[in-house]
Amino acid sequence: METTAARARGITQTFGDVIALDSVDLDILHGQVHGLVGPNGAGKTTLLGLLLGLAVPDAGTLQILGTPVGRVLGVPDGVAGFVDGPGLYPALTARANLAALARLRGYGASATRRVEESLEQVGLIDVADDRLRGFSLGMRQRLGLAAALLTEPRLLVLDEPANGLDPAGKRHVHRVLAGLADQGTAVVVSSHRMDDLAALCAEVSILRAGRMVFTGPVAKLATESGPLDHRVATSDPAQARRIAAQLSGLQIVPSDAGSRYDDALVVRASVPTVDELVARLVAAGVAVRELGPVVPPLEAAFLALTGLNDTDDADRSGAEDR
Numbered sequence: 001m002e003t004t005a006a007r008a009r010g011i012t013q014t015f016g017d018v019i020a021l022d023s024v025d026l027d028i029l030h031g032q033v034h035g036l037v038g039p040n041g042a043g044k045t046t047l048l049g050l051l052l053g054l055a056v057p058d059a060g061t062l063q064i065l066g067t068p069v070g071r072v073l074g075v076p077d078g079v080a081g082f083v084d085g086p087g088l089y090p091a092l093t094a095r096a097n098l099a100a101l102a103r104l105r106g107y108g109a110s111a112t113r114r115v116e117e118s119l120e121q122v123g124l125i126d127v128a129d130d131r132l133r134g135f136s137l138g139m140r141q142r143l144g145l146a147a148a149l150l151t152e153p154r155l156l157v158l159d160e161p162a163n164g165l166d167p168a169g170k171r172h173v174h175r176v177l178a179g180l181a182d183q184g185t186a187v188v189v190s191s192h193r194m195d196d197l198a199a200l201c202a203e204v205s206i207l208r209a210g211r212m213v214f215t216g217p218v219a220k221l222a223t224e225s226g227p228l229d230h231r232v233a234t235s236d237p238a239q240a241r242r243i244a245a246q247l248s249g250l251q252i253v254p255s256d257a258g259s260r261y262d263d264a265l266v267v268r269a270s271v272p273t274v275d276e277l278v279a280r281l282v283a284a285g286v287a288v289r290e291l292g293p294v295v296p297p298l299e300a301a302f303l304a305l306t307g308l309n310d311t312d313d314a315d316r317s318g319a320e321d322r
C-alpha cells in the first residue's frame with residue numbers, strides 16, 4: 001500500500017483579499033494520526049476542506065489516496081470526515097441518521113452491520129434510539145465521527161473532533177482514532193491546542209496565518225522551542241538565586257508581582273544548563289524540591305512558532321477549550 005495518503009505541494013487558497021493558505025506543503029501518512037494546529041484563522045479548516053474535496057486549491061498540487069485532485073469538487077473515494085461540525089438531522093435518532101446515510105451511500109446488505117459497528121465504536125449504542133435534538137455537543141461530535149466511520153475510510157479528516165467533549169469523551173475518541181491509525185487509516189485532526197494533540201499524534205503541522213511554520217514528527221517539535229523557562233523550588237531560595245546568577249547561559253526570569261511562582265526561582269536555560277544548576281545547588285547543600293518546565297516543551301514550541309507567547313491570548317483560548 002502507498003504510504004502517503006495525502007500530499008500537498010505549494011497549495012494556495014484565497015478568499016478575496018484574504019490568503020487563507022499560502023504555498024502549503026503537507027504529507028499525511030497511512031497508519032498515523034496527524035495533528036493540524038494553529039490559532040484562529042490560521043487556515044486549518046480551509047486545508048481540511050481541500051482534503052475533503054469541499055473546495056479545490058487556487059494553486060499548487062494535491063494528491064489524495066494516490067489520485068491527483070482535479071478542478072472538480074467532490075469527496076474523493078476512501079475519504080470521510082467533517083469540517084464546521086457534522087451535518088446531521090436533529091429530528092432523527094442517532095441510529096436513523098446513520099441508517100439514512102448508509103442508504104444514501106447504497107451500502108445495501110452491509111448497511112445494518114456498518115451502522116451498529118459505528119455506533120458501538122464511538123460509544124453511542126445506549127442512546128442510539130434517542131433523537132439527535134436532545135444530544136449534547138459532545139454526543140453530536142461522536143455521532144459525526146460515527147457517520148464518517150460508516151464509510152470505512154482510508155483517510156479520515158476531522159475538524160476539532162474533541163470540541164465539546166468531556167475528558168472521558170475525549171479519551172474515548174482519542175482511543176478510537178488511535179485504533180484506526182493502528183489498522184492503517186490516515187487520520188487528520190485539527191485543534192487549537194498543542195497539548196490536546198501531543199498525546200494522540202505521531203506528526204503535527206502548525207499553521208500560522210496561512211503559512212506552514214512546522215510539519216513533522218512531534219518529537220522533533222519539542223526541540224524547536226529553544227531555552228525553556230523552568231521553575232525551581234528549593235530549600236533556600238535566596239542562596240539558589242545567588243548560585244543561578246553565577247551560571248552563564250542562564251537567565252533568571254523576574255517573578256511577577258503577586259507571583260504565581262511563589263518564592264521559587266524561574267530560570268530560562270537549555271536542559272544541560274538546568275542540569276548544571278541542579279548539580280551546583282546540591283553541591284552547596286540546597287535541596288531541590290521541585291523542578292519542571294513552566295510550560296510543557298511541545299506547548300512552548302507551539303507558542304513560539306505561532307507567536308502566541310507574546311500575549312496571554314493562548315491562555316484565554318485554552319480556557320475556552322477546556
Ligand SMILES: Nc1ncnc2c1ncn2[C@@H]1O[C@H](COP(=O)(O)OP(=O)(O)OP(=O)(O)O)[C@@H](O)[C@H]1O
Nearest residue numbers: 015018019020038039040041042043044045046047
Ligand atoms: N468562505 C470564506 N470566505 C471568506 N473568507 C474565508 C472563508 N473561509 C475562510 N476564510 C478566511 O480564511 C482564513 C482562514 O480561515 P480558516 O477557517 O481556514 O481558519 P481556521 O484555522 O480553521 O480558524 P478557526 O480556528 O477559527 O476555525 C481566515 O482569515 C478566514 O476568515
